[in-house]
Amino acid sequence: MAGENHAVDVLLEALQDLAPEDFLQFKEKLSYPSYKERWNIPQNSLEKAGQACALVNCMKEHCGEDIALEIGTDVFEEMNRRDLADKIQDEKVREYKKKYRAHVIREFLQHEDVNACLGDNLAISSRYTNLTIVMKPRTERKGEQETISLSQTHADTSDQQADTVVSVAQLFQPDEEGQAPRTVLLVGAPGMGKTMTVRKIMVEWAEGGLYTQFDYVFYLNCKEISPTKEVSVVDLISNCCPHRSTPIRKVLDSPQKVLVVIDGLDSLRFSLLQPEDDVSSDPREKKPLETTLMSLFKNILLPEASLMITTRPTALQNLGRCLENVCYAEILGFSAGARNEYFHSFFDTDYKADTAFRFAKGNKNVFAMCFVPIMSWTVCTMLEQELYKKKNLMASSKTTTGMYISYLTRLLKCRAGEGKQDLQQFLCKLCCLAADGMWMHKVLFEEEEIKERGLDQPELLSLFLNENILKKGTDHGNVYSFIHLHLQEFFAAMFYVLEDEKDTGGDSGTYMKDIKVLLENCRTSRKDLLLTVTFLFGLVNGKAIEYMKQRIGCRLLPRFKEVMLRSIQTWPRGILPPGEGTRKIKDLAVFHCLLETYEEDFVQRALNCFTAIDFHDMKLTLYDQTALSFCIRHWNGLASVTFKGCSFKHRDYEEELVPGSASGERQPAEEQPSPIFPLCQALRNTSSQVETLRLLWCGLTEHCCEELAWLLATRPSLRQLELGDNTLGDGGVRLLCKGLRQPSCQLRVLR
Template sequence: MAGEEQALAGLLRALQGLTPTDFQEFKVKLSEVDVEGGWNIPKDSLARAAHPCALVSCMGKNYSKEAAMDIAIGLFEEMEQRDLAKKLLDEKVKEYKRKYREHVVQEFLRYKEVNSCLGENLSISSRYTALTIARRTGSQRGDEHEAVDTSHGCANSSNGPATITVTAQMLFKPDEDGQTPQVVVLVGAPGMGKTMTVRKVMVEWVEGTLYKQFDYIFCIDCKDIAFTKEASVADLISKCCPHRRTLFEKILDDQKKILFIFDGFEALGFSLVQPESELSSDPREVKPLGITLMSLLKKTLLPESSLLITTRPTALQSLGRCLEGEYYAEILGFSAAMREEYFHRYFENNDKADVAFRFARGNKILYSLCVIPIMSWTICTILEQELHKKKSLVECSIATTPMTVFYLSRLMKCRGRDDPEDLPRFLRKLCSLAADGVWKHKVLFEEKEIKDHGLDQPDLLPLFLSEKISKQSRDHGNTYSFTHLHLQEFFAAMFYVLEGDEEMVGDSGALVKDVNMLLESYSESREDLNLTVRFLFGLVSQKSIEYVDEITGCRISPQARDDLLRWLQGRHRDISHPSQALKVTELDTFHFLFEMNDKSFAQSALGRFTDVDLQDIKLTLYDQMALSFCIRQWVGLSCVTLQGCSFDQQDPGEELVHRAPGAGGRPHPLAEEELLSPIRPLCRALRHPGSDLQVLRLRWCRLSESCCAELAALLAEHPGLARLELADGALGDGGVRLLCEGLQQPGCRLRALR
């Protein structure tokens, strides 16, 4: 309403600027106006409107605001009152811009996440976290473009110009040579945050903090127009505007102030090779959609306008053939600092955010995968659910494989128009490629390998592999890599457990699926296979078998479980002396069992062992979770030896934050559960009912005074514990007093303390 009053106020000022004679002429012409689909102002009403204020009121009652302004502008032009017509037109354009920006805010400020409640929308301003974006130092043709390597979260600077790190705000700023980009291609794998970046751009433009040089930014979701057969540029603009009457002429008056954003260009799927003679130069000319877009790209249409195109790497080569003077930028994901910021933005509650981020950082694999924004979202979503159910993440069975499978389910939401039956076949072939690469220490694959594996399917390939377009691509084809190395290892593990007789196609012929060969290679020399083996255990859990089948249609065979069990039972027996107790001496054993998260399997695997003996290991929170899970299932465990090990501890600054009193002066519950003694997870696991623990050695583990309360509780509650060794511990007088209190408890049966 304020906008309407402002516009009519402009009309009033214009009428007040007329002489009495001109005012009467205006009224006469107004009485002769024939409004299409409307009606004329009754003559008696016009006669009573003897002054400008009354006439404006009369027009406002009989016409819409837009119609009243259009009629007045037309009449002023007929009367050759061009200055007044221009002022009114400027008022109209100003009002149109205001309404368009309001529409942009409604469309882009708030969005709905997959896991949000009914009716709950999130603000892009509160959730968006800045991404690392690399831009080439100079414009290049697409066929010479060296794509930035996102598979490992770092730039691939070989055989190409250097890259510089930029932000979304800098994409249309002059480069080091003083050249302002007119066309920017923003590249990113699925889940890297392209669409969220576009949303942020639109909102900040409305707020006046970004791209002030543009009067209009029109954002076109390519998925929405993918099935459009014909359109003009005017039609595309109309899709972005909420108004029935769009001011095309005024919008197009200054092309330099227009930015078109095409989000998800790869969704269009049509050929970008069009005859030059077919291209259009008229914004209102209706042509096949491909020709209209090609005309914009080739600059035969609106040559001075700017373009921002977001796309997956698969569309780069075809784009490069039809663009000129374009700049390329690639989203690399979250930096270390931005990962932490994202957790805080997601949870909003600082206590929960700190606990969740500490958990993710303690798992090197998950933390590395958090460079991918959608993986950070996946991990936060799962941790939020666990924090809602329990106070302590240490007691939750959150392994790496379930989170990766959940990430896979999110990728499935990005699928195109492929046949559902194509997916299982494609994934089997993808897994064979991944396994081939893992065996050969290979992360880059040539185009021929992609075709040999039958993976050249445009709707599915970009979900999993990033395309690298090189200078030599004309002769040798492009190269491809998995979005992240850990995802390649995940799919390599899937190769060994998917049902079917597919063999792995490699340079040296076919390699059959042989889980035992993989396990033996890992045991003997291939430590780099650790994560592949870990995923192997996770994939044969019952939950993973059911979930993978549900989201992909692929069936995982549980037969590998027997091979995994025999291997675990045999690997530690081989390194134990026949006359000694059987010991588990490798931390990865606990991670493998934790990954499967099957209590009966863990009991079978550990049932023949009696001792744990770990040396010189820095135990992260995630390590302690895996160890604690296994200890709880381990009926025959009698001796735990940790020598030269350290425990992940909370930073003092963070601990102070968490120990700050909450409402009512009480400590935050999370502080009590998560952030006390660093050995609390271990001690709580050792106190579980049915434990046969007799000896606990924590030698040279640099235990502090805060650990003694947990040890005292263990002494008091574990009647079977007969020997405790704490060599070289900086326990302090307070720690010794706490231990003495534990020794005095009725339940303590300790015989030796060293």
């Protein structure tokens, strides 16, 4: 049957079915010199082709198979045999659909990874993780407090959001009235996964698993299209196709079967304000690219075709004016469960993935930003390097600030090579905005303020801020917010150390620029500034300063380092003057600030005036213990350590893993490290002569006693150990006795 043959076979069958006089007429039309400006078939060759098979071979020999089919189709139409022309064309279309889907799979199945070896690519299915996509009205306005809450739990998929969360497969589904959207606008901040999502869509469509209502899905990458070139829709579609024989006419005959994906529209920076009389309804008419796209958006060109447009939020205002029957969808990034899934797709073993995820989850400031896929990639990349060098991430040099710096340089990678001075000035203004916002408890910034500060540079601003479109009738214009509150806190810290040769144009007065005021307010009354201060300590690290300078040309000045050192030395409230009794550290924030500096000399100078740790009623995450362990190892004068009513978390994320998954299975208890392993390891490796250790009401069990016994055997300076109100059991007591019997144990008091 024709449907099972190639198009050439259909041409052959059509010629064989012709009456003799019609066959001669077909040959006669082929004898015209350069038929329709195509290759000429010599007359003597046509005369020799007395049979259908010989004629087809003659046409293929002189014109090639594709041109032969085009010529055959045109001749049949001139002979008023549209039925035969349609048979050939239909078979060509069937063949082409298969070729095109195979081409899409080749083009989109794999993607380059910057960590891969030269020439190596990764299958998109091996790295892609489903994102949280929410359908929401474009004009919805959020209040200040609601925005703060959203920025802190940006990727939450709680029950309240369940009715608005959708999958990619649902984007073109009909609504309750049976109306399917013609246009889907997929919005997301930079690094949120828009391009990876549409690449996954292309592959799944080509494999037959998604959007089966479309015969063709064409992908237009706006970053690869010249914005000044005049093009038609036919040109844009043809550029997506690898074969010369693209059946454009057949494609355009069924526009309802076509989906055009326009990726990264914001990169073209079009105003989209073309006059109505400039648009065109002819798909073959060449117009400026902006006009051609406007004609598509306004349903003037291919009004029955479907569109999917990806863009950053900053392009929404102009785009919204020219779209009709549009569905707005926002990518919110990874949920907590999806972050775990991404880590397991990134690492080659479950052990590495579990170790890295546990470490990231323990650092709430890093984990919160991992809702952004590019931040998850940054964290995984850095932890992969650490795991390659050493197995214990507790000794990792990758601080929270370091991960945010890597995230920043990754976002600015494509722009760091040009205009570094302009970039420095932009960041100065952005940091000033962030700092002012933190001081004034402000996370929403009006459009007028953005312009007054000289921040209205869409290609840079959209990397860090979301644009919120307000309801019609409001007189405040649009408002902006940082994509996450933690990112605003990071830039607020940069405000104090970023070199600025010009006035930033902000409202920050001397009071707000005084780092002493910042540190004092954080210590006494403004605990909401703690993360900003923590980032500040990380930004004065010498390696961080050099890294920022080399990667993106930003100059950081560690001018406040001595002031910051003195602030640590006087941080605990109510301490005794030097030389008058025990000086205790009671605030975990001290250790987090010192960890961020990651400079041994600075840590030693900061801590040597203290002799004790005294923590009460704290829940210590894995990252808390990392900070604590780092400082203990470099603390020369530590004599006493007290934990009362504290808990030591080691595996605190299982409840968020997908039930039943291999990675969600708990390790047997005997394989899990003791919760106090990081603390005991640090005490064994410190240069201090620790004499007293109190672990009271800390929920210790027999599982912890082996570490304590080993500590007794290796720290002869330890004189007093208090373990009251724990459930050690008989087995735990026997383990402690084993440590007490070691010759090196000098313990005098055990309670």
